[in-house]
Amino acid sequence: MIAIALRTLRHRPGGFAATFLSAFLGAALLMAFASLLDTAAGADEASAESLGTTASVAGGWCLVIVVFAVTSTLSLAVRQRGDQFAVLRRAGATGPQLRRMIVGEAVAVAVLAAGVAVPVGLAGGRVLLGLLKDTGQVADGVGYAFGPVALAAGFGVTLIGAVIAGFATSRRTSRMGVKRERPRARRIAAGLFLGAAAGCAVLTATVMDGKGIDAMQTAGQAGIWGSLGLALLAPELLRLTGTSVRLASAVMPVTLFSGIATGTVYMQGIEDDAAAGQIQPDYARDIQTLNYVVVGMITVFVAIMLVNTLIAATVHRRREFAQLRLAGATRGQVTAMVAAEALRVTVTGILAGSAASLFTILPFGSARAGEIWPSASIAPYAVIAAIAVLLTATATLGTTRRSIRGPALPQA
Amino acid sequence: MTDAVRVESLYKTYDTGTPVTALDGVSAAFEAGTFTAVMGPSGSGKSTLLQCAAGLDRPSAGRVFLGGAELTATGDTAMTKFRRERAGFVFQDYNLLPALTVEQNVVLPLRLARRRADRGRAREVLGTLGLAERAGELPERLSGGQRQRVAVARALVGRPAVIFADEPTGALDLRSAREVLALLRTTVRDFGRTVIMVTHDPMAAAYADTVLFLADGRLAGQLSAPTAEAVAAHLTELVAA
Ligand SMILES: Nc1ncnc2c1ncn2[C@@H]1O[C@H](COP(=O)(O)OP(=O)(O)O)[C@@H](O)[C@H]1O
Ligand SMILES: [Mg+2]
Numbered sequence: 001m002i003a004i005a006l007r008t009l010r011h012r013p014g015g016f017a018a019t020f021l022s023a024f025l026g027a028a029l030l031m032a033f034a035s036l037l038d039t040a041a042g043a044d045e046a047s048a049e050s051l052g053t054t055a056s057v058a059g060g061w062c063l064v065i066v067v068f069a070v071t072s073t074l075s076l077a078v079r080q081r082g083d084q085f086a087v088l089r090r091a092g093a094t095g096p097q098l099r100r101m102i103v104g105e106a107v108a109v110a111v112l113a114a115g116v117a118v119p120v121g122l123a124g125g126r127v128l129l130g131l132l133k134d135t136g137q138v139a140d141g142v143g144y145a146f147g148p149v150a151l152a153a154g155f156g157v158t159l160i161g162a163v164i165a166g167f168a169t170s171r172r173t174s175r176m177g178v179k180r181e182r183p184r185a186r187r188i189a190a191g192l193f194l195g196a197a198a199g200c201a202v203l204t205a206t207v208m209d210g211k212g213i214d215a216m217q218t219a220g221q222a223g224i225w226g227s228l229g230l231a232l233l234a235p236e237l238l239r240l241t242g243t244s245v246r247l248a249s250a251v252m253p254v255t256l257f258s259g260i261a262t263g264t265v266y267m268q269g270i271e272d273d274a275a276a277g278q279i280q281p282d283y284a285r286d287i288q289t290l291n292y293v294v295v296g297m298i299t300v301f302v303a304i305m306l307v308n309t310l311i312a313a314t315v316h317r318r319r320e321f322a323q324l325r326l327a328g329a330t331r332g333q334v335t336a337m338v339a340a341e342a343l344r345v346t347v348t349g350i351l352a353g354s355a356a357s358l359f360t361i362l363p364f365g366s367a368r369a370g371e372i373w374p375s376a377s378i379a380p381y382a383v384i385a386a387i388a389v390l391l392t393a394t395a396t397l398g399t400t401r402r403s404i405r406g407p408a409l410p411q412a
Numbered sequence: 413m414t415d416a417v418r419v420e421s422l423y424k425t426y427d428t429g430t431p432v433t434a435l436d437g438v439s440a441a442f443e444a445g446t447f448t449a450v451m452g453p454s455g456s457g458k459s460t461l462l463q464c465a466a467g468l469d470r471p472s473a474g475r476v477f478l479g480g481a482e483l484t485a486t487g488d489t490a491m492t493k494f495r496r497e498r499a500g501f502v503f504q505d506y507n508l509l510p511a512l513t514v515e516q517n518v519v520l521p522l523r524l525a526r527r528r529a530d531r532g533r534a535r536e537v538l539g540t541l542g543l544a545e546r547a548g549e550l551p552e553r554l555s556g557g558q559r560q561r562v563a564v565a566r567a568l569v570g571r572p573a574v575i576f577a578d579e580p581t582g583a584l585d586l587r588s589a590r591e592v593l594a595l596l597r598t599t600v601r602d603f604g605r606t607v608i609m610v611t612h613d614p615m616a617a618a619y620a621d622t623v624l625f626l627a628d629g630r631l632a633g634q635l636s637a638p639t640a641e642a643v644a645a646h647l648t649e650l651v652a653a
Contacts, residue, residue, distance in 0.1 A: 004512070004523075011511030087507045090468060091566070092496030092524045094489045 005101040006108060008084070015080060016109050018073040018308035022301060023113035023162065024120075026066030027154040029297060031121025031146075032128055033059035034153035038145040039129060047138040050283060054132065057217060058290050062297070063157055064224060065256075069301050070158070071165035072252065074106055076312050078169045103166035110162035114155045121154055122146045135285045186232055193229030197222045197359045204363035213275070213284055215367045216291075219267055223360030227259030230352040237352055243344045249309040250342075254349025254388050255356065257302035261295050261387075262353060263360030265380045268292070270361070273376075274368045299387065307395040314338075314399040321404050334404050335397065342396040346389050353388075354381075414480065416444040416574050416606035417465055422474035424460050424629075434460040435471065436629035444573070447600045447607045449617035451643065452626035453651055458610040459578055461626065465608065466576040467495035479573055496525050500567030502592075504579035506559040508551040508566075514538070515547040518566045527570070537565045541595065557588025564595055575599065577609040581616050593619045614643040625650060 033055045040051040078085075085098055093101075125146055132138040200222035208215035230237070234251035238244070268291045275284065324334055365374050424435040434457045442448050442465075450458050463469040465476055467483045476483040479498055483491055500521070501507070508517045518534045538544050541561045551559055560580060567575050577596065581589035597619050599605045609620065617623050618640040625633040627650050635642055 004509075004520075007516075008509070008511040084509060087509055088520075088524075089492075090501050090503070090507055092492060092521045094492040094524075096489065097524060 027117035031154035032124030035125030035150035038147035106162040106166035190232035197226035219364035223263030226356035226359035258353025259356030263357035449620035
């Protein structure tokens with residue numbers, strides 16, 4: 001079974017490019033942060049504590065995003081090959097056999113990605129250590145170590161993520177008969193995530209009130225859980241706006257991006273204002289840097305997920321485009337139609353993300369600055385929205401243009 | 413005479429927003445060692461009937477017997493194991509895996525069934541179908557007719573009692589179509605297999621011993637020892653009705 005899976009992988013590796021890329025980036029990030037724990041083992045007590053904080057705060061939610069990205073890219077890669085699994089099923093593959101194949105493929109991609117990520121994670125960890133030394137958090141004499149914790153985190157999380165994603169995806173593929181998406185599990189997960197978001201938000205506004213910068217931990221998490229929860233509800237949100245539910249997979253990354261980016265940037269803004277003139281714990285600078293690193297990484301992951309889903313959705317619609325063109329639509333008209341859809345996707349995602357970011361902003365503002373609505377500039381929000389629009393527009397129009405190039409002939 | 417396949421009061425409803433009734437109470441028996449063609453207008457439920465009879469899909473109600481044992485009484489995995497011992501399949505769009513060579517495609521059902529993937533047997537079947545030299549090639553290098561012969565080889569390799577074919581000649585030119593039909597005919601006559609074939613082509617149906625007609629998910633007549641002309645005439649009546 002595994003042999004067939006591997007042969008398929010080798011035959012058309014392109015289908016797994018996005019899965020590979022997100023697993024690779026995720027593993028590299030996790031290894032970089034986890035190597036700080038390896039480094040801490042050989043450091044003095046104060047340095048070790050700073051290293052530990054950095055690793056666990058950033059590494060912790062990094063894990064959530066990596067699992068989400070790997071799952072979404074993998075399930076897309078599998079769904080795109082639905083016809084191949086149908087062939088296997090007709091040739092006599094049982095459900096458990098198909099499941100082993102899909103999980104086998106996922107594991108192969110994950111192991112490869114994590115392996116390639118080792119040198120990148122090693123270099124990234126060195127950079128992080130340098131940052132911490134520059135801000136005086138870690139003593140200059142501490143030597144960099146990349147060891148078992150880094151390797152275990154990088155390989156472990158990527159592998160476990162791939163196995164979970166493989167199982168989740170194959171459950172749908174291997175079932176017999178007409179397969180309709182079952183929204184129940186997704187809605188339950190969304191509910192749990194939103195519950196976690198609310199919990200973290202309440203914690204921030206109550207227990208963490210007056211704890212200064214430390215309130216960021218729970219406040220930041222509230223926004224991440226909220227974004228994940230709303231991202232999972234993308235089909236329902238689209239239905240509200242009357243847009244085709246088929247584009248739900250594109251709304252997810254936009255929601256995640258705008259939610260986490262807005263929440264994090266404004267949280268840091270509130271913190272900067274509140275901290276002005278106060279004596280700050282000496283790790284405040286690190287956290288500031290980390291917060292911006294976080295936003296940057298989210299942008300990269302989201303760009304991969306977005307481009308991946310949009311390319312898949314557009315390629316899938318090649319036939320529809322060809323029919324439109326045969327019916328006399330000009331290339332401009334097809335492009336305009338797709339652009340209008342992309343706009344609705346982006347607006348839905350940005351609105352959902354904005355709502356999610358409030359899970360971070362409101363309680364943190366209340367806990368840190370004593371005011372729920374931040375007296376901050378709208379400029380960062382505008383920049384985030386503009387990035388979301390730009391990403392969606394580039395990915396959609398680029399792939400659409402490629403698939404309607406040439407004469408209006410029906411395509412196979 | 414034993415029935416190779418028997419279906420009793422099959423109903424199938426697809427629930428996609430508005431429910432579509434594809435099979436509306438179909439009962440039929442297919443004798444071992446016979447070649448049956450299933451015909452009817454597009455959308456009359458031919459493919460659905462084939463898929464339910466072959467254990468590729470579950471009917472909404474009704475029973476399916478394959479070789480005397482009830483297929484519909486078992487779970488998904490057992491049903492798959494059962495059908496892969498006894499049934500072979502040929503479809504209009506070949507259903508070959510692009511990453512596997514011709515020979516690997518042919519032995520795929522054996523490997524999935526964990527039966528010894530007997531190279532000798534694969535070579536033998538490919539040889540009979542005139543594909544011995546192409547065994548190591550990928551399907552994309554073959555013509556449509558050759559691909560369909562590979563699919564037939566795959567259907568035959570496990571020596572199944574029944575071969576189900578859904579529009580096997582639908583994508584082929586006339587000569588390749590005749591070759592494939594003659595092959596199916598031979599497996600019935602010389603090897604005692606049972607063939608059930610969906611087609612919309614009266615010429616193809618004329619290769620069968622019996623033709624069953626379907627309309628709106630129900631049986632609508634039967635012809636024995638059919639000629640292309642008789643089949644075409646019956647079809648015209650069905651469409652006009
Ligand atoms: N997977 C499916 N989902 C929903 N409707 C289906 C599905 N497969 C077939 N149908 C519907 O069932 C009816 C019979 O289809 P089918 O068995 O494919 O007919 P035929 O093979 O005779 O053309 C048609 O109305 C078709 O639209
Ligand atoms: Mg059909």
